[in-house]
Amino acid sequence: MPLTAADQRRVDEAEAEAEAAGSTKLLVRSPDDTEKLGSLTVMCLILNRVIGSGIYVTPANVLRATNSVGISLLLWTIGGIFGFCGLLVWLELGLSIPKFQPEEEGAASIDGDSPLKNVPRNGGEKNYLEYIYKDPRFRTTCMYGVIFIVLGNLTGNAIAMGQYIMRAAGAPDSPEAVRGIAVAALTIACFIHGFWRHGGIVLNNVLAIIKVATLMAIIVIGFAAARGANLGNGPVGKASVKMNFDTNKSFVRPSDDAGSYARSIVYIVYSYHGYDQPFYVLSEVSQPKKRFAKATVATMVLVCILYILANVAYLCTVPKDLILSNGLDMANNFFGHVFGNETAPRVMSGIIAFSIFGNIIVMTFTAARVKQEIAKEGILPFSLFFARSTTTPYAWVKQRVWPSPSRILEQSPATALFLHWFFAVILAAATSSIPTSIAYLVLVLLYGYTVVGIVGFFVAVGVLYLHYSKRREWTDNLGFKPWGGPTAAIIYSCNCAFMIVGVFINPGDDSPFSYKTTGIRHYIVPVIGLGMLLLGYAYYLVFAKLIPRWRKEVLVVEREPIIVRQGGRQDGEWVQILEVVEFWWAARQSGKEA
Numbered sequence: 325m326p327l328t329a330a331d332q333r334r335v336d337e338a339e340a341e342a343e344a345a346g347s348t349k350l351l352v353r354s355p356d357d358t359e360k361l362g363s364l365t366v367m368c369l370i371l372n373r374v375i376g377s378g379i380y381v382t383p384a385n386v387l388r389a390t391n392s393v394g395i396s397l398l399l400w401t402i403g404g405i406f407g408f409c410g411l412l413v414w415l416e417l418g419l420s421i422p423k424f425q426p427e428e429e430g431a432a433s434i435d436g437d438s439p440l441k442n443v444p445r446n447g448g449e450k451n452y453l454e455y456i457y458k459d460p461r462f463r464t465t466c467m468y469g470v471i472f473i474v475l476g477n478l479t480g481n482a483i484a485m486g487q488y489i490m491r492a493a494g495a496p497d498s499p500e501a502v503r504g505i506a507v508a509a510l511t512i513a514c515f516i517h518g519f520w521r522h523g524g525i526v527l528n529n530v531l532a533i534i535k536v537a538t539l540m541a542i543i544v545i546g547f548a549a550a551r552g553a554n555l556g557n558g559p560v561g562k563a564s565v566k567m568n569f570d571t572n573k574s575f576v577r578p579s580d581d582a583g584s585y586a587r588s589i590v591y592i593v594y595s596y597h598g599y600d601q602p603f604y605v606l607s608e609v610s611q612p613k614k615r616f617a618k619a620t621v622a623t624m625v626l627v628c629i630l631y632i633l634a635n636v637a638y639l640c641t642v643p644k645d646l647i648l649s650n651g652l653d654m655a656n657n658f659f660g661h662v663f664g665n666e667t668a669p670r671v672m673s674g675i676i677a678f679s680i681f682g683n684i685i686v687m688t689f690t691a692a693r694v695k696q697e698i699a700k701e702g703i704l705p706f707s708l709f710f711a712r713s714t715t716t717p718y719a720w721v722k723q724r725v726w727p728s729p730s731r732i733l734e735q736s737p738a739t740a741l742f743l744h745w746f747f748a749v750i751l752a753a754a755t756s757s758i759p760t761s762i763a764y765l766v767l768v769l770l771y772g773y774t775v776v777g778i779v780g781f782f783v784a785v786g787v788l789y790l791h792y793s794k795r796r797e798w799t800d801n802l803g804f805k806p807w808g809g810p811t812a813a814i815i816y817s818c819n820c821a822f823m824i825v826g827v828f829i830n831p832g833d834d835s836p837f838s839y840k841t842t843g844i845r846h847y848i849v850p851v852i853g854l855g856m857l858l859l860g861y862a863y864y865l866v867f868a869k870l871i872p873r874w875r876k877e878v879l880v881v882e883r884e885p886i887i888v889r890q891g892g893r894q895d896g897e898w899v900q901i902l903e904v905v906e907f908w909w910a911a912r913q914s915g916k917e918a
Contacts, residue, residue, distance in 0.1 A: 326892035331901075338886055338904050350708050350905040352700070355521075356732055357891065360610035361602070363619040365525055368532035369601040369686055370623045375535040375630075376683035377484045377764075378595025380655035380676045383635055384647050385836045386592060387654075389584035393644055394574035399585075399592055400635050404628035406819045407596030411624050412812035413784050415617050417452040418444065418603045419803030424887050424898070441898045442613075442803040443887055444606035447697035449783050456786035462703060462868040462879075467860030469698040471774050475856065476694065477748035478687045480767025482506035483760050485680040491656075492674035502760045506752050509681055513688040514745040518738045520718035524689055531682035538675055539630045542658065546637020549662055557664025561641050564661075568639040583846060584835040586826030587769070593823065594772035596631070599624055604690035611890065613897050617804055688744060696740035702881045702907040703867055710739045711905055762842050766849060773827060773853040781820035787813040824850070877909040 327335065342351035361369075387396045424443045445451055450468055457464045486505035490497055517524040549561030568574070579585070599620060606612055642657045650657065652669075655676060659668040699710035719734035755763035790798040791810040799805075806812050830846045831838045839845055872878050884904040889896035 327888055327901075328892050331886075331888040331892065334886055335888075335901060338884070338902060342904055348708075348906055348908065350712055351902060352696075352711065352713050352905060353732060353735060353902045354900055355608050355735075356730070357610070359522065359608075359734060361525070361605065361608050362610055363615045365529055366602045366609060366616060366619045367623040368529040369605075369690065370598050370620060371536060371627065372528050372532040372682045372686040373598030373601045373690075374596060374627050375532075375539060375679060377481055377676060377680050378591070379539070379631055379634055380672075380679070381484070381653040382591045382595050383638055384652065384654040384657065386588045387644065387647050388836045389581070389588045389831075390579050391648070392575055392578035393568045393639055395578050397632070397635055397639075399588055400632060403589065403592035403596050404631060406593055406816060407599060408624050408628065409812040409816040409819070410597075410780060410784075411599040411620055412806040413787055413816050414448070414452075414600055414603050415620065415804045416787060416802065416806050416813075417455075417783070418448070418606055419613060419617065420798075420801070421455045422451055423801070424885060441887070442801070443885070443898045443900055444609065444612045444616075445697075445885070445900060446605055446607045446693045448600055448603040448606075448694060449779055450694060450697055452783055452786065453779075456789060457782070460868070462701070463861070463864045465698065465701045465703055466864035466867060467857060468779065469701075469703055470860035470863050471779065471856050472691070473695055473698060473704075473743065474747050475751075475771055475774050476691045477510075477744060477751065478684050478771075479506065479510070479748045479751040479755075480764045480771065481680050481683045482509045482748070483752065483755075483767070484764045485509055485677045485684070487760055487764070488673045488677035488680065492670050492677060494670060497760065499756070499760050503752055503756060507749055509684055510688075510745055510748045510752075513681075513684045514692075514741045516685070517689050517692065518736050518741045519716060521716055521734050521736045523718065524685065528682070528686050528689065531678075531685060535679050535682060536626075536630070538679065539634050542655075543630070543633045543637045545662060546634075546640045546658070550637075550640035555662050556668075557662060560661055564639065564641050564643050567643050567645070579832075579835075581832040581835055582826070583829035583831035584837060586822070586829050587831060587835075587837040589819075590769060590772045590777070590823050590827060593776060593819065594768055596627065597772070597776050598627075598686075601686055601690045604694050607900050608693075611897055613803060688741065692737050692740040692744045695743050696737040699740065699743075700883060700903075700905050702879055703863075707907065708905070710743050712737070712739060714738045758843065762844060765837070765842060766844060769827070769849045770853060773823065773850055774856055777820050777823035777827075778853060778857060781817055781824060784813045784817035784820060788817065872912060875909060876912055878912045879907060880910050881907040 339351060341347060342349040383396070383400070386399060387393065390396050390399065420442050422443060422445050424441050450465070450472070453464050453468050483502060483506045486502035486509075487497060489505050490502060495501070516527065545555065546561075549555060549559075550565050552559045552562050602609060602616070602620065606616075609616055638654050638658050642654070642661045646661065647654065647657055652660070655672050656669040659672040660666075662668070696711055696713070698704065699707045701707070704710055713735040715733045716736050722728075723733055751767060755767060758766070788810055791813070827850045828847055833840045835841065837846075882905070885900045886902050886904070887898055888901045890899045
């Protein structure tokens with residue numbers, strides 16, 4: 325990246341300090357301009373995370389839970405609105421904080437009178453929660469860190485991938501084989517991103533494009549069947565349209581089971597969730613102030629349209645009674661009923677497995693960066709080890725085979741990738757005593773309840789706090805002003821609150837989410853989710869209170885970002901080019917807490 329003379333001097337000084345003999349400072353570089361993520365990759369990060377097992381599996385369960393085509397489609401529409409509101413909340417925060425004062429414009433203090441610059445940083449909601457809930461020190465980081473390090477992975481999706489691979493192969497559903505495939509998928513994803521950063525990004529983009537094409541093919545097939553096309557099993561579409569979309573029947577005798585509705589909303593919101601992925605790697609995005617909002621908004625609009633049309637396409641071909649009676653997911657119902665043979669559902673199972681692997685690829689790439697940011701706060705054992713970035717093996721080999729004058733080689737957070745892999749495998753092992761189909765539902769619900777529901781609630785409520793308690797201070801320097809002001813935050817916080825409370829309602833025995841069906845008591849998952857919040861607080865008490873009292877020292881954390889104009893241009897966006905991280909234990913002043 326071209327730099328001004330002043331910026332280059334600061335970079336050289338930071339590198340010299342970090343590389344000096346005996347230095348305990350850790351230098352973490354941001355990618356060079358040539359390695360920054362463009363708008364296409366930003367869009368593909370969302371598409372690859374959102375389009376996975378949810379749109380193929382969840383529609384059938386929602387229809388069984390509501391017993392109504394009309395209400396099912398209504399819930400999917402509401403879920404899209406919730407997802408879009410969530411994106412607006414994240415955009416407001418992601419493009420507005422952290423706030424820095426570049427060195428040449430004044431002292432690096434966010435308490436000064438000079439205008440602060442919004443400089444995007446990796447970490448997503450970790451940064452937002454720390455900015456909103458500052459005191460006491462370390463509390464927010466510990467509580468969020470425990471939740472995300474343990475649950476911020478897609479083990480549930482990996483298990484579903486194993487199931488679909490077995491179905492595609494025509495093999496019996498062996499729990500050992502399914503979990504073996506799940507662990508292999510998690511391992512391969514971590515290896516790809518650790519071995520070759522750019523290769524992982526290209527793979528993510530290719531998978532995202534294929535997924536969109538697959539959904540569009542389903543939509544075209546569904547609407548063709550609705551017009552009477554015979555695709556192998558006769559003109560099944562006209563009868564299904566008449567049964568499913570008759571206005572006198574679509575809303576007749578819906579379920580009155582509140583517990584089923586609550587869980588349906590959680591699974592639908594989870595299916596739309598994924599807009600947060602590029603926020604986890606925001607410091608690696610090219611020109612985020614100029615392009616990021618447009619790319620993310622356009623992508624979520626596309627997702628909402630595809631999801632609604634896919635649900636309509638399913639119901640254009642598969643009668644409601646068949647979906648309610650056979651227990652299959654919606655995609656397999658769709659292909660089996662349209663093509664009328666056993667091969668089509670097996671092919672679709674392979675496509676779904678392929679789609680789920682895309683989920684794992686993108687989440688591995690982004691979540692590892694969040695875990696690296698958590699480690700930079702010094703709250704983990706061996707924090708400096710997990711906070712570092714290392715040159716990828718691919719870049720190391722390439723430099724030796726085709727030497728480049730660039731002194732900065734491609735890097736990845738290899739140790740944070742290992743941390744991500746470790747806890748994902750732990751979750752796979754922890755659910756080994758229950759059937760794989762139930763393990764998927766439990767892990768997805770647990771992720772949706774904690775990472776989406778609980779964390780989302782505190783983020784959205786935090787935005788409302790900033791709007792109404794610090795109005796001028798907050799709104800005068802926003803990097804993105806959402807349409808309707810705080811409206812999106814109000815809607816999203818209400819959605820998350822409903823998710824948190826509603827899941828405690830016991831579904832009826834006929835529900836696909838009932839104890840009779842799953843063997844899991846309705847309160848188990850939300851209790852575990854809230855327990856993770858309490859575990860994070862307990863970790864905070866031990867880390868920030870008991871250990872300092874025992875050591876008679878306090879942990880000092882210094883994170884010094886080097887902020888420059890992108891491209892060395894006077895009109896370039898302010899970006900973080902590198903960061904110097906250091907922490908040590910210092911003697912505690914008498915009468916002061918850690």
